[in-house]
Amino acid sequence: MTVFRSLMIAVVLATLGLGAAHAGSEAPAGYYADQKVVYHNDGGPDGAAYFKRLLGNLRNHVEAVGKAHVEIRVVSHGDGVALFQSAANDKEVAARIDAVKGMGVRFLVCGNTLRERKIDRDTLYGVGKDDIVPSGVAELARLQGMGFAYIHP
Numbered sequence: 001m002t003v004f005r006s007l008m009i010a011v012v013l014a015t016l017g018l019g020a021a022h023a024g025s026e027a028p029a030g031y032y033a034d035q036k037v038v039y040h041n042d043g044g045p046d047g048a049a050y051f052k053r054l055l056g057n058l059r060n061h062v063e064a065v066g067k068a069h070v071e072i073r074v075v076s077h078g079d080g081v082a083l084f085q086s087a088a089n090d091k092e093v094a095a096r097i098d099a100v101k102g103m104g105v106r107f108l109v110c111g112n113t114l115r116e117r118k119i120d121r122d123t124l125y126g127v128g129k130d131d132i133v134p135s136g137v138a139e140l141a142r143l144q145g146m147g148f149a150y151i152h153p
Contacts, residue, residue, distance in 0.1 A: 027065070032064065032065045032066075032069065032070075034070070035065055035069065035070045035071070035149065036070075036071045036143075036146070036148045036149065037061070037070065037072050037073075037149045037151055038072075038073045038074070038075060038140060038143040038144065038148040038149070038150055038151070039054065039057070039058065039072065039073070039074040039075070039151050039153065040075060040150065040151065040152040041054060041074050041075065041077075041080035041083060042076075042077055042078045042079060042080045042136075043078060043079025043080045043081075043083075044079075047082065048086060048090075048093075051082075051083045051086065051093060052093070052096070053153060054083070054153050055093070055096040055099075055100060056096075057151075057153050058072060058074065058100045058103075058105050059096075059099065059100055062100070062103040062104065062105065063103075067103055067104050070104070071148075072104065072106070073105075073106045073107075073108055073143060073148065074105060074106070074107045074108065075108045075110070075133070075136050075139050075140050076107065076108065076109050076110065076113075076136065077109070077110030077112070077113045077135075077136025077137065078110070078136070080136075081109060081113050081114070081119060081124065084097075084107075084109065084124035084125045084126065084127050085119075085123065085124060085125075087124075087125035087126065088123060088124065088125040093125075094125050097125065097126055098126070101126070106131075107127070107131055108132075108133045108136075108139055109121075109124065109127050109131055109132055109133070109136075110132075110133060110135060110136030110139070111132045111133060111134050111135070112134070112135050112136065114132070
């Protein structure tokens with residue numbers, strides 16, 4: 001009777017999505033298939049708090065799937081470019097950007113936004129020449145066409 005009861009509890013927990021796979025921050029080996037994901041960063045109504053959540057989501061995503069099993073790009077345009085402007089003066093945000101970059105996350109910035117807002121790339125924290133794409137929204141579509149799943153946190 002005890003074995004049957006334990007089995008039934010395991011089935012119920014698995015059905016509800018509450019089993020061992022969700023008990024901690026790490027999924028068991030093989031739980032997630034390899035992933036290609038593009039995050040859409042166009043800022044948020046609460047500015048700095050949105051950026052901290054975004055960077056936390058990126059860290060959590062890589063930790064859950066594993067650095068070797070996920071390819072993440074973040075496309076920033078419009079108000080999303082403020083992430084890199086704020087990091088130029090905020091060491092905590094800069095450190096969070098560096099941390100997720102160290103996990104393999106790649107940040108891409110919209111050239112149209114920089115041109116239209118007259119933002120000098122050199123004033124943006126950690127943004128190099130190779131990080132600029134012609135159009136943020138076109139880049140989102142391009143990456144989705146290449147099989148990247150779309151996330152807008």
